[in-house]
Amino acid sequence: MKNTDMIIGEAVEFFKKYVMERNITLDRLKLPERKNSTRPRKKKTQINASSLGRCPVAIRLEMEGHTPQFEEFVLKRMAEGTAIHDLFQSITERYWDGIEERYTDSQLVGHIDGRVGNAFIEIKSTSTLPQKPEDIFPKYWYQVGAYFRLTGLDSGYFIFIDKADLSNIRVFRMGHNVKDQLIQLANKKVEEVFSTNLTDVSFVGNHCNGCPMRHACLALEKHKENSIGQLDKWINSEQNL
Numbered sequence: 001m002k003n004t005d006m007i008i009g010e011a012v013e014f015f016k017k018y019v020m021e022r023n024i025t026l027d028r029l030k031l032p033e034r035k036n037s038t039r040p041r042k043k044k045t046q047i048n049a050s051s052l053g054r055c056p057v058a059i060r061l062e063m064e065g066h067t068p069q070f071e072e073f074v075l076k077r078m079a080e081g082t083a084i085h086d087l088f089q090s091i092t093e094r095y096w097d098g099i100e101e102r103y104t105d106s107q108l109v110g111h112i113d114g115r116v117g118n119a120f121i122e123i124k125s126t127s128t129l130p131q132k133p134e135d136i137f138p139k140y141w142y143q144v145g146a147y148f149r150l151t152g153l154d155s156g157y158f159i160f161i162d163k164a165d166l167s168n169i170r171v172f173r174m175g176h177n178v179k180d181q182l183i184q185l186a187n188k189k190v191e192e193v194f195s196t197n198l199t200d201v202s203f204v205g206n207h208c209n210g211c212p213m214r215h216a217c218l219a220l221e222k223h224k225e226n227s228i229g230q231l232d233k234w235i236n237s238e239q240n241l
């Protein structure tokens with residue numbers, strides 16, 4: 001009987017062969033239309049697993065119904081990601097026991113890209129393939145930590161697809177050894193989000209650049225005030241010399 005590693009390996013090889021034989025490239029894919037909406041969203045009581053890597057203020061704002069506003073280049077990147085993701089799912093569909101399964105608890109909700117037996121897969125497209133686990137964006141670890149917590153599955157696989165060459169793929173397996181650690185990471189962030197009070201925000205993330213919640217963020221405003229205050233102090237002290 002085939003084990004999960006073998007099934008994932010076969011699915012990836014099948015996809016690689018498929019895109020190479022048909023010369024499928026990103027610029028030949030039809031990108032879904034992605035636009036910013038300004039309509040307020042419904043308030044949510046759960047955090048979306050795919051948002052868990054964001055700043056806690058951004059997550060709270062989104063839960064309160066503020067609509068994210070993405071910059072043009074981010075919208076394009078998201079559309080490309082969706083197109084590659086859909087391509088991979090449709091070509092490898094036969095390998096998976098489930099696709100886009102939804103899991104939920106009282107604080108989190110998430111959809112896994114696919115499941116094979118007791119393992120989930122998470123598809124990512126990127127312009128630079130990670131060579132080792134340390135190269136993977138930290139925000140992705142929160143997302144998979146949330147999936148481990150929600151699904152109770154034993155293992156998970158990241159499948160990274162190179163945007164410049166869709167047949168260039170790297171797979172990372174996350175097994176028992178990291179499962180508990182990732183769940184703890186997710187739990188800690190969930191706690192942080194639920195204890196973030198938007199009327200008295202003090203958190204300032206180091207990822208404000210490009211944040212889709214900047215338009216509604218009081219923490220950013222405070223940060224600006226503080227920086228300007230510090231700058232004033234510095235200028236004054238220079239003048240006093």
Ligand code: SF4
Nearest residue numbers: 055058205208211217
């Ligand atoms: S602008 Fe910065 S502090 Fe505000 S929500 Fe975004 S990342 Fe967080």
